[in-house]
Amino acid sequence: MTITITAFERSPDGGKGLARDTRVRWALEEAGLPYDVRLVSFRAMKEPAHLALHPFGQIPTYEEDGLVLFETGAIVFHIATHHGALLPADDHARARAITWLFAALNTVEPPILELVTARIFEGDKPWSKERIPLVEERVRDRLKQLSARLGDADWLDGDFSAGDLMMVSVLLRLRPSGILDEFPVLAAYVARGEARPAYQRAFAAQLAVNAP
């Protein structure tokens, strides 16, 4: 079986590991699966050949024996389901781990994305200075709740799972803002994720493409 993913030819973050291919690389490394990477330029991402793989013209995509997937959450879930290692065997524990995967993407990431948009795409707008603190407060509201739930546990529900992989990845997007460090429980959680050998291999692999 050959697995091929796509990634940015040049990641906008210059190799900080925040592009979404890092999440897929991490899952593949946790599962111990070798993979090929096809690099795609910004222009090629919007052309028919890539849109046939990814209707929203983004990366990453995932190809395996005639199966084509897009959407990071779905790809990580597919790897976790079909190749073990990232979801518990017990039915209930598995459903809860999947809950955290969705929570990372649909409850925690949206306000973080809003903050990224506010800083990068609206940073030059006249309202930027007054509005960014409002968006930051929405992010903090979520982080307070997440921090309270995590408490002194290592991971969100028992062993490290696909839910943790995604939550750590989502929280990493906050590091440039300094907000993550306001929540020591979450900063330590993210550090535990980054310390995993599989994460380190994934990070190194994307850096090899994107190092300045």
Place this chain on the structure above:
Amino acid sequence: MTITITAFERSPDGGKGLARDTRVRWALEEAGLPYDVRLVSFRAMKEPAHLALHPFGQIPTYEEDGLVLFETGAIVFHIATHHGALLPADDHARARAITWLFAALNTVEPPILELVTARIFEGDKPWSKERIPLVEERVRDRLKQLSARLGDADWLDGDFSAGDLMMVSVLLRLRPSGILDEFPVLAAYVARGEARPAYQRAFAAQLAVNAP
């Protein structure tokens, strides 16, 4: 087996079916599963008893024989996995349906949520009039791509699936803005979803709680 979900005591939308319990009700109706509903006030949602079920203090939650889930995507996925009807049996088709479930929640819904936030929570801000068109353009960018992919198909990938249930639900949030009607392909897609008897039962059930 008794299934219990939570919903708003009074939904902020006054019964338009946009609160997220409607998505779960719809999945349960598609699966032919009876369920109980426990209504929760805004105050109770932030209290410890509810936070134990839902760390982010929201609705819906899902309880079934000792299993507690939150996060609409995870609940719909759980219903689809354990009770049939919403995911194809073929492995590849199933993975693609799950991809659309994630795409609805992590690619299409975030800009729609931003628009809802811009209108409702920032509607009185001095930047509102100038900023809303920018947010609307981000929504339109996604809808153009989604519309191009759907084309003249009835559903996103073969038969109606959990991915369609979620995509239709996400797009419904746009109806008050008028933007959905700019995309006839998507407006017709949403109408097909709404015409399903299971959706109509779900809609009627939430309306019975929330009718003005």
